[in-house]
Amino acid sequence: MALILNEMPPIAKCDVSKCGYNVNNGCHAKAITIGDGINPGCDTYFETKNHNRNIQRSAGVGACKVDACQNNQDFECMAASISVGLVNGQINCLTCVVKS
Ligand code: SF4
Ligand code: SF4
Incomplete structure (x- = not known):
């Protein structure tokens, strides 16, 4: 199998324990x-x-379409890492900072 190696911001923590990729507050998808x-x-x-x-295996941010976030450049995440969790019942990137 060919592997594509790419630098991605890691998912430092995810609190959504009911997700299939979540084990012990870690995300174990290849990329999200x-x-x-x-x-x-x-x-x-x-x-x-x-x-x-x-x-x-630990996940990275493969793509992010939130161009309104300060950490987003050309629909890619440039943060050092991100966290994911619930905000008002929605599963959100907690590292998102919307541009003012
Ligand atoms: S970051 Fe997303 S895909 Fe990964 S465990 Fe959390 S909810 Fe699931
Ligand atoms: S920090 Fe911003 S750019 Fe990075 S994944 Fe979250 S919303 Fe997207």
Whole structure:
């Protein structure tokens, strides 16, 4: 299998324990995609009773469509790392800072 190595901001923490990629407050997808416009939701979230078995792998931000965020350049996240959690019942990037 060909591997594409890419530098991505890591997901430092995710509080959404019901997500299939979440084990012990860590995200173990290969990469996640965050929202669009001004909505920094985690598009990669899905709910299942079977969680990731490979917990050696840690996720990065593969793409982010929130161009309203200060950390976003050309629809890529330039933050050092991000955290994900619930905001008013929505699964959001907590590192998002909307440009004023
Ligand atoms: S960051 Fe998104 S995909 Fe990863 S565990 Fe949290 S909700 Fe799931
Ligand atoms: S910090 Fe901003 S640019 Fe990075 S993933 Fe979150 S919303 Fe997107």
